[in-house]
Amino acid sequence: MRNPVRLFTSFVVILCFSLPACAWEHWGGDRGGSRFSPLAQITPLNVDRLVRAWEFRTGDLDSRAGEVMRRTKFQATPLFVEDSLIFCSPFNEVIALDPGSGVQKWRHDPKISTDQRPANRYNCRGVAYWVDARAAENAACRARIFMATNDARVIALDARTGMRCADFSGNGEIKIDTGIPLEWPGEFQITSAPVIARDIVIVGSAISDNRKVEAPPGTVRAFDARTGRPRWVFDPLLHDGITAGHANVWAPMSADEEKGLVLLPTSSPSPDFWGGKRPGNNDYANSVVALRAETGERVWSFQTVHHDVWDYDLPAQPTLARIETGDGPRDVVIQPTKQGFVFVLDRDTGKPIWRVEERAVPQGGAEGEQLSPTQPFPTHVPALLPQQISSDDVFGLVPFWDREACRAQVASARNDGLYTPPSTQGTVVFPMTGGGVNWGGAAFDPVHQILYANTTRAIHIVKLLPRAAVADGFNPPPGHDFGRQQGAPFAMTRTVALSPLGLLCNKPPWGEMVAVDLKAGRILWRSRVGTTEDRAPLGIALPFGTPLVSGVAITAGGLVFTGAMDAYLRAFDAQSGRELWQGRLPVPGVANPMTYMWKGEQYVAIGAGGHSESGTTIGDSVVAFRLARPGEAPSLMSRTIDRPGGRFTSGAIAAGLVVLLMVIAVWRWRRRRARGM
Template sequence: MRGSLRWPGEFQITSAPAIIGDTIVTGTSIGDNLRTDAPKGTVFAFDARTGETRWTFDPLSGSPDIRGGHSNVWSTIAVDEKRQLVIIPTSSPSPDYYGGNRPGDNLYANSVVALNGDTGTVAWHFQTVHHDVWDYDLPAQPGLYQVWRDGKAHDVVAQVTKTGLIFVLDRDTGQPFLPIEERAVPQGAEQGELLSPTQPFPTATPAVVPDRLDPSDAFGITLWDKLACKAQLESLRADGLFTPPTIQGTLSLPFTGGGANWGSAAYDPRRNLLVINMNNIGQYMRLQPNITDSVKADKISDHDEFAPMEGAPYGMSRAMLASPLGLPCTPPPWGVLAGIDLDSGKIIWRQTLGTTEDVAPGGLALKLGTPALGGPIVTAGGLIFIAGTADNYLRAFNVATGRELWKGRLPAGGQATPMSYVWKGRQYVVIAAGGASNVGSKLGDNLVAFALPE
């Protein structure tokens, strides 16, 4: 770790450890954008019996000459015991929005990396974002699924991302199972930046949520609202996904909360169907010049509205693009649930997720969707259960069609992934309803179980 921590929460653990054999593996979560010379995002493996360190892996070990830290694993690690693989989703190097001190692709950052569980050495890796300057961390656990194609089973890794793209890889090699190509992306960054000329895009599966927005399509409940959003959008550089950060201001769509986020995806092996919820919200980000190392910060606000990025020639500000009434400027639905066939890559269905009931004045329940933090589960009976939205419900959907079948009221926000179990022949679904301030849901301390019909 480089230097002392600025505040106790700058370096922490936010996901449960993984276990492979008698080895415990854990990543870390490190506060974004405070400084260039940040703590390293080292993955640690410990002997479960003695507590001794067995191995470590630094995701920036593939780029030893760069200045920066992070590239940590704050989300959930996956384990393939048969192959003795620990599969990690890594994040962006520090600081998020300036990479002039870290030229090149920044190997192993923003990557699915398969490590040997005994030694921590790299078995294979696939990078989803080259030289990330957008805070497009891999936010969710790599999904280990078996896909049937032409009568044969194929073991894959499916990685959902903040960008709304889904990468499906062969689990033995890390090579694309569904095709991926490098495409040219916007250039013309601010002075000192060294962008990658291309980025990887899946070719069989389009982005689940949009990455472009014409200002004339800005959302607004009133004309005043719509015009205010339109003016904000017209002030920003917006050339689609991977538009570089600018002093002018850049549209980030999807925003840094996704697309996909922490809750990851679910899978129905009988249908080869990946089920994923994604957010459809826009954000502005703006570089602030003339920030120097003499500017020191002791913490970053919870919403990261401003961050100094010490050691870089710019600071950063960002916020959700919202109207004067506080509604997103992006057209709804603001939350989406989708089913993707992992054999063909086609999006089979797409459904609006959530209503405005618990966020709109007077409890007006408009079916506009809401951002969701919390993933889905799929049952053998063909049901999807998911909460996560800003309205306080657990919902059930038909896995084949995406049609909403039921919803159950929760005493607080269900920003978690539910689980299911069977007791004395009856199936139950249980969820932690604790709420989350960052999506505006009601806070609580509840564990709620629902029984499925007998």
């Protein structure tokens, strides 16, 4: 009997030559963010034949001032629609490329100001695509691209030409009313792609954290996709008896067109690390919220953190899937978190598919704080990463120097495990506030029922500063974020725990891909992703993994593709987790990859522009790979990983010894210099 999975994938690939369903038409691959493609031309058996097909540069690196480029994050994922790849630059330029050559077809520049200093850097994760089923086949703007901007506009463009859709609010754009006056223009922006359901365009917002108690509201806004007419608004925070703002939706949203639902991953209320003026659980914040797409009516909500004071908001797009639970198939919402939890909820009711326990958590918050005595813990799917760390479990290349420095940082702070409240002593927050699964989200293989996610492991030290100690001109120590939290009795600082060598204080891996069998509630494999090659002296590639804020793309061909904080696109075997291939990029690809079929060839593409907040090299490229054609020489820009664990083992040990000797030599030289020798 023939393998039914192979029969399925072969059938789907044949259909992909003619059906738009196999196109990457939405930011997460489909409306539900599964990041799964039924394409199967590239497989573990031929992935070593991948070559660079083309590279496109936006030109930002040449045309923008250096200081402006150092405030960018290139996180866009192209869509494959209307025979084009369409994406946005960090400055909200929308660009359409020829899928086979990478040649520009059209470009639209909304001319956003580069003087606004947006709080979350210049960033545009993607655009949205919509077809007006009522319009004539060749009508202008029948197919539209929607983008939300850093300066709080929603813009509608003709997907074929890039021209403004004049019937959308009169001039092709809407200017968002932020609700209250802003401290500066960049305090409020929109960084994630809109979501579209039932002919309604829905946008969230990204708002500067920890500025003040009475911050801008996190209103979600909906507009008619044809006219731009406002349809509804939804504030994710219940304001009865509390003083707070935010609870915004900065992460990508999902939509269920058939059920008429839009799924929101909401953030924490303001400010993040002290909630004395917002008593209670702060309902609908830190929650998955299902709304009626046409009316904004709340259908259900599920809160993943009660009364958040750790910045453990929901950063990831809810993944919509149909899974086999053991009691029959169910339509579900899969929500990963910064803590490494995976909540699986019924899509119609929001009730957990498997039991979630309310467990007691550390108490004794700062003065005026009213912590929740319990927090929700999933019981079926294990946490994707460790959730506690001790001062004896830190990392360092030199035991009595950098490791001791790390140990001292952790030992000096309050550290009672997950959900230890912020304190004036300083508190260990592990996983860090940017840890676990971030905005890249998870991916779900509907054939094998496996969930894949990138995760980050790092330590934050968060410290509350009494208001009297924070003068108007206060400057935090180097390497510390500072939040004034105006209106609260405490300001705050936050820093990543680093050794004197600049290495993370927690033991590697620092970035890891995880595969989970949801039905069994079992982690199938873990694989480190990334090396120190593009950060360490002499390009030494230690296999520590890198922080992974971006996500993955999976294919019916049995591969998982991902970028990292080093300059490679990688392919992993979806079944075993073995790293099979690396494709060199001009700079790190800190964006979600995607895949598409063009003229009989499967391509894999990724935005490669770096990530200024993480200190990577900055660029402005989109790069695509495909299988080598007959007679085409293998590319020198890619390489095969020919054994489990990658190209490391003895090589990694040797490189580590080299680094260790270099560190000791520098340390001894500094000591001699300090003594005047």
